[in-house]
Amino acid sequence: MYNFTFYVPTRIHFGEGQISHLSELKESGSKVLMVYGGGSIKRNGIYDKAMEILKEAGLSVTELSGVEPNPRIETVRKGAEICKTEGIDMVLAIGGGSTIDCAKVVSAGAKYDGDPWDLVLDGSKIKSALPIYSVLTLSATGSEMDEFAVITDMSKNEKWGTAAECLKPKMSVLDPTYTYSVSKKQTAAGTADMMSHTFENYFSFEEGADVPKRFGEGLLMTMMKYGPIALNDPTNYDARANLMWAASHAINGLTRVGNAPGWCVHPMEHELSAFYDITHGEGLAILTPVWMEHILSDKTAPIIATYGKNVLGLTGDNDMTVAKEAIEATKKFFFETMGMPANLRAVGITEKTNFDKMAEKASKGCEGCFVPLSKDDVKEIFEAAF
Ligand code: NZQ
Numbered sequence: 009m010y011n012f013t014f015y016v017p018t019r020i021h022f023g024e025g026q027i028s029h030l031s032e033l034k035e036s037g038s039k040v041l042m043v044y045g046g047g048s049i050k051r052n053g054i055y056d057k058a059m060e061i062l063k064e065a066g067l068s069v070t071e072l073s074g075v076e077p078n079p080r081i082e083t084v085r086k087g088a089e090i091c092k093t094e095g096i097d098m099v100l101a102i103g104g105g106s107t108i109d110c111a112k113v114v115s116a117g118a119k120y121d122g123d124p125w126d127l128v129l130d131g132s133k134i135k136s137a138l139p140i141y142s143v144l145t146l147s148a149t150g151s152e153m154d155e156f157a158v159i160t161d162m163s164k165n166e167k168w169g170t171a172a173e174c175l176k177p178k179m180s181v182l183d184p185t186y187t188y189s190v191s192k193k194q195t196a197a198g199t200a201d202m203m204s205h206t207f208e209n210y211f212s213f214e215e216g217a218d219v220p221k222r223f224g225e226g227l228l229m230t231m232m233k234y235g236p237i238a239l240n241d242p243t244n245y246d247a248r249a250n251l252m253w254a255a256s257h258a259i260n261g262l263t264r265v266g267n268a269p270g271w272c273v274h275p276m277e278h279e280l281s282a283f284y285d286i287t288h289g290e291g292l293a294i295l296t297p298v299w300m301e302h303i304l305s306d307k308t309a310p311i312i313a314t315y316g317k318n319v320l321g322l323t324g325d326n327d328m329t330v331a332k333e334a335i336e337a338t339k340k341f342f343f344e345t346m347g348m349p350a351n352l353r354a355v356g357i358t359e360k361t362n363f364d365k366m367a368e369k370a371s372k373g374c375e376g377c378f379v380p381l382s383k384d385d386v387k388e389i390f391e392a393a394f
C-alpha cells in the first residue's frame with residue numbers, strides 16, 4: 009500500500025429533513041452567495057425551504073442562478089465578481105456536481121486577484137477560498153465531499169479539473185428525497201459516473217492495497233444493485249440513499265488512497281464534453297467498456313477478472329475468459345439494464361474531425377495511469393466508441 013494522507017473535513021448531514029442544518033452557515037458570517045442551476049430547485053421546492061431556513065437564521069442571501077451542466081467559466085467569473093463587490097462571507101451550492109463545482113471556483117476566485125480561469129488551469133494557484141457549503145440534489149460526482157471542480161470554456165473547447173484542499177466543502181446536506189425528481193437520463197448518467205470514479209481508483213497493479221480495493225468492490229455492488237431500482241422506482245428511498253452515499257465515497261479518497269495510480273477514462277470523457285457538450289456520465293458509460301477492451305492483456309486480465317468475480321459473481325479459472333465476460337456484463341449493465349446510449353453517435357457526435365486534437369490533449373492526462381495511453385491509443389478508443 010502506498011503512503012498517503014487522508015483528510016476529509018466535510019461535515020455530512022445525511023437523511024430526510026437534514027436541510028434544517030443550513031442554519032449552521034451562521035458560523036461563517038452573515039452574507040451568503042446561493043448558487044444554483046437552471047431551476048430544478050424551484051420546481052421541487054428545495055429553493056423555498058432553503059430560503060426560509062437561511063432567513064430565519066438571519067442570513068442575507070445573494071443569488072447566482074443558471075449554472076450550466078458542464079459549468080462555464082463565464083458564470084464562475086460572474087460569481088467571483090459578486091463575492092468581491094458584495095463582501096460575501098460564504099458560498100452555498102444547491103444542485104448537482106455542476107453547481108457545486110461552479111461554487112467552488114467562485115469561492116476560490118473571490119480570494120484571487122486574477123482571472124478565475126488561472127485557477128482552473130493550475131490548482132496550485134488556489135491558496136484560499138470562501139467557506140463552501142452544499143445541498144446535493146443529484147448523486148453522481150461526489151463534489152459534495154471532495155477537493156475537485158471541473159470547469160469548461162466552450163470558446164476554447166477546454167474542460168479541465170482543478171483541485172485544492174480548501175475546495176472541500178465545510179458542510180454538505182445529503183437528503184436522498186431531493187433526488188426523487190432526477191430524470192431517468194440523469195439517474196443513469198449519475199450511476200455511471202460514480203461507477204467510473206470507483207473503476208478509476210480500483211484498477212491498479214498494487215497488490216497489497218486490500219482496503220481500498222474491497223471498499224471499491226462494495227461500492228460497485230451497491231451502485232449496480234440500486235442504480236436500476238432508482239431508475240424504475242424513482243422514489244425508492246433506500247435506492248436513492250445508497251446511491252447518494254456510495255457516490256460520495258467513490259471519490260472522497262477512500263478507494264483511492266494507497267492504491268490508485270491515476271485516472272484515464274475521465275481525461276478522455278472531458279474532451280468529449282469540451283467539444284460536444286455531452287452529459288459526463290453518458291460519455292463515461294460509452295468509453296469505459298471500450299477502454300477495458302483496449303487495455304485487456306495477459307497482464308491486466310487477472311485484475312479485470314477479479315472485478316468480474318468479486319463484483320459480478322462470475323466464476324472460472326481462466327482469467328482472460330472471465331475478464332472478457334466481465335466487460336460484456338459491464339456493457340449489458342450500462343446499455344441494457346440502465347438504458348444508456350451505447351456509442352458516440354447516440355449522443356450526437358456524428359463526425360470524427362476533432363478526434364486527433366482531442367486525443368492529443370487527453371493522452372497528456374493518461375500517462376501515469378493503470379495502463380498508460382498514448383495519443384494513438386486514445387484515438388483508437390474514440391474510433392471504437394464511435
Ligand atoms: O440545472 P438544474 O435545473 O438544477 O438541473 C440539473 C441539470 O440539468 C438537473 N438536476 C439536478 N438535480 C436535480 C435535477 N433535475 C431534477 N431534480 C433534481 N433533484 O440535472 C442536470 C445535470 O446536473 P449536473 O449538475 O450537470 O450533473 P452532475 O451532478 O452529473 O455534474 C456533472 C458535472 O460534474 C463534473 C462533470 O464533468 C460535469 O461537469 N464532475 C465533477 C467532479 C468533481 N467535482 O469531483 C468529478 C466528476 O468526474 C465530474 O467530472
Ligand code: ZN
Pocket residue numbers: 149201202204205274288
Ligand atoms: Zn466523473
